[in-house]
Amino acid sequence: MITAPVEGAYVADATPTVSGTGHEVGDTVMVYVDGELACEATVLAGLTWSCKVLTALSEGEHSVIAVAVDEAGNESDPSVEVKFTVDTVVEAPVITAPKSGYATSEPTITVSGSGEAGATVTVVAGEASCTAVVGSDGEWSCELTLVEGDYSVTASQVDLAGNESLASGTVAVTIDWTAPQPPTIGGPTGFINTGTPTVSGSGSEPGNTITVSDELGDTLCVATAQADGTWSCTVTVTLPDGTYTLSVVETDAAGNVSDSAEVTFTVDTVAPPAPVIDGPSGLLNTGRPQISGTGTEPGNTITVSDGSTTACTAEVTSSGTWMCTPDLVDRDYALQAVETDAAGNKSEPSNVVNITVDTTAPTPPKLNPSDGKTISGTSEPGAVIVVAAADGLLVAGCEAVVAGIDGKFLCVLETPLEVGAVVWVTATDQAGNTSDAAKLVITSSKPGGGKPGVVPTGGSVYQQGLFAAVFLMLLGAGVVVLRWRRRLVAC
Numbered sequence: 001m002i003t004a005p006v007e008g009a010y011v012a013d014a015t016p017t018v019s020g021t022g023h024e025v026g027d028t029v030m031v032y033v034d035g036e037l038a039c040e041a042t043v044l045a046g047l048t049w050s051c052k053v054l055t056a057l058s059e060g061e062h063s064v065i066a067v068a069v070d071e072a073g074n075e076s077d078p079s080v081e082v083k084f085t086v087d088t089v090v091e092a093p094v095i096t097a098p099k100s101g102y103a104t105s106e107p108t109i110t111v112s113g114s115g116e117a118g119a120t121v122t123v124v125a126g127e128a129s130c131t132a133v134v135g136s137d138g139e140w141s142c143e144l145t146l147v148e149g150d151y152s153v154t155a156s157q158v159d160l161a162g163n164e165s166l167a168s169g170t171v172a173v174t175i176d177w178t179a180p181q182p183p184t185i186g187g188p189t190g191f192i193n194t195g196t197p198t199v200s201g202s203g204s205e206p207g208n209t210i211t212v213s214d215e216l217g218d219t220l221c222v223a224t225a226q227a228d229g230t231w232s233c234t235v236t237v238t239l240p241d242g243t244y245t246l247s248v249v250e251t252d253a254a255g256n257v258s259d260s261a262e263v264t265f266t267v268d269t270v271a272p273p274a275p276v277i278d279g280p281s282g283l284l285n286t287g288r289p290q291i292s293g294t295g296t297e298p299g300n301t302i303t304v305s306d307g308s309t310t311a312c313t314a315e316v317t318s319s320g321t322w323m324c325t326p327d328l329v330d331r332d333y334a335l336q337a338v339e340t341d342a343a344g345n346k347s348e349p350s351n352v353v354n355i356t357v358d359t360t361a362p363t364p365p366k367l368n369p370s371d372g373k374t375i376s377g378t379s380e381p382g383a384v385i386v387v388a389a390a391d392g393l394l395v396a397g398c399e400a401v402v403a404g405i406d407g408k409f410l411c412v413l414e415t416p417l418e419v420g421a422v423v424w425v426t427a428t429d430q431a432g433n434t435s436d437a438a439k440l441v442i443t444s445s446k447p448g449g450g451k452p453g454v455v456p457t458g459g460s461v462y463q464q465g466l467f468a469a470v471f472l473m474l475l476g477a478g479v480v481v482l483r484w485r486r487r488l489v490a491c
């Protein structure tokens with residue numbers, strides 16, 4: 001009879017050894033596999049025999065019988081047929097669950113997959129392992145209990161014939177039952193002028209999910225923390241104007257949810273009304289005028305501009321007024337103001353205020369020779385000419401004469417001056433800038449006679465003393481303030 005392989009055995013050898021027992025020492029045993037002679041053996045002293053199949057058998061089920069032949073050539077009845085399976089192959093099992101990248105806060109995970117029916121699968125993850133027998137459907141599963149950490153889970157199997165497989169592909173699994181820190185929020189803060197703000201932050205665990213919710217708990221947007229820990233998402237519904245406190249939580253891959261952080265801001269999409277510039281306007285003899293006006297909302301910013309150039313900025317006071325002082329060079333300006341609220345909403349422009357800055361004094365008047373009865377000469381058109389005596393007092397009849405559009409002027413003295421008398425003549429432009437004084441010596445008793453007594457200022461003016469006299473004089477519709485300086489003119 002055949003004692004090996006046993007009925008139903010799986011053998012991992014394509015040329016298995018068949019062995020058995022006989023009845024007479026020296027008998028020859030003919031071993032037939034699937035009806036073909038596979039090998040011959042001799043019954044030994046212990047009445048045992050064995051021989052190794054000579055030609056490799058195919059994978060799969062086979063049957064074997066043995067027939068004994070004595071020295072006389074008599075054949076026995078065949079032995080009981082034994083069926084066995086040759087199996088020299090085993091593939092690595094496949095892990096189908098969990099998928100690589102799986103993270104959970106549960107300490108126990110079920111690992112399942114496919115393998116060779118009947119094989120024993122061993123799953124390893126770090127120090128932990130579990131085993132399972134592959135069912136007839138080719139499926140298996142077992143449970144691993146793990147501590148927190150990142151794992152590479154692999155499986156291998158040993159089939160019924162004893163063939164040991166290589167390891168399966170690895171599956172990355174994370175066990176994590178620690179909640180993240182609440183997210184750090186960067187904004188928005190204060191006033192914003194959009195109802196669909198972008199909420200952002202930093203310092204989160206890369207890959208974590210950031211969820212922004214309103215006071216009712218409804219989700220407004222969701223972000224994923226980037227590799228550098230930053231995140232941002234734009235609110236997907238339009239928030240009406242108002243103040244909001246949104247809560248933000250961070251959820252890790254294992255589903256652990258942080259405490260919530262809060263972000264508070266005010267949505268304001270309404271622009272303020274246009275402000276008003278009160279003044280000043282017109283001709284100015286300073287480059288630093290105080291521009292003032294009224295606004296609407298205290299704290300708002302007023303920007304005064306000339307075209308696209310900002311002249312100055314101011315804040316609307318609690319009383320609704322504002323004032324700022326620009327630095328302007330001599331030229332014409334058309335100033336307008338815009339009011340910007342805290343959310344950045346800009347009003348329509350204000351009224352236009354035209355100003356002309358003129359800080360340049362005229363050159364001293366050019367004086368004609370004088371006979372002491374009239375003073376004449378040329379200056380800047382429109383300038384106010386003032387004639388003063390050596391003692392600083394204005395000369396009656398010549399207190400204020402306006403140069404014509406050709407620049408010429410002439411005044412008649414109420415009391416004629418003596419030959420040799422000295423007067424000082426200044427020109428004040430329409431912006432109020434006063435020239436240096438020109439000196440005139442009365443040189444002739446005849447009009448236009450004698451040598452010119454005028455010494456227009458050249459490069460040799462030096463200031464000997466400064467007499468400041470303020471004269472208020474009514475001129476046309478305005479009051480012109482003149483400062484008169486006495487200067488010596490070198491001849």
Ligand SMILES: [Ca+2]
Nearest residue numbers: 087089090159
């Ligand atoms: Ca196998």
Ligand SMILES: [Ca+2]
Nearest residue numbers: 176178179252
């Ligand atoms: Ca965690």
Ligand SMILES: [Ca+2]
Nearest residue numbers: 268270271341
């Ligand atoms: Ca507003």
Ligand SMILES: [Ca+2]
Nearest residue numbers: 358360361429
């Ligand atoms: Ca001027």
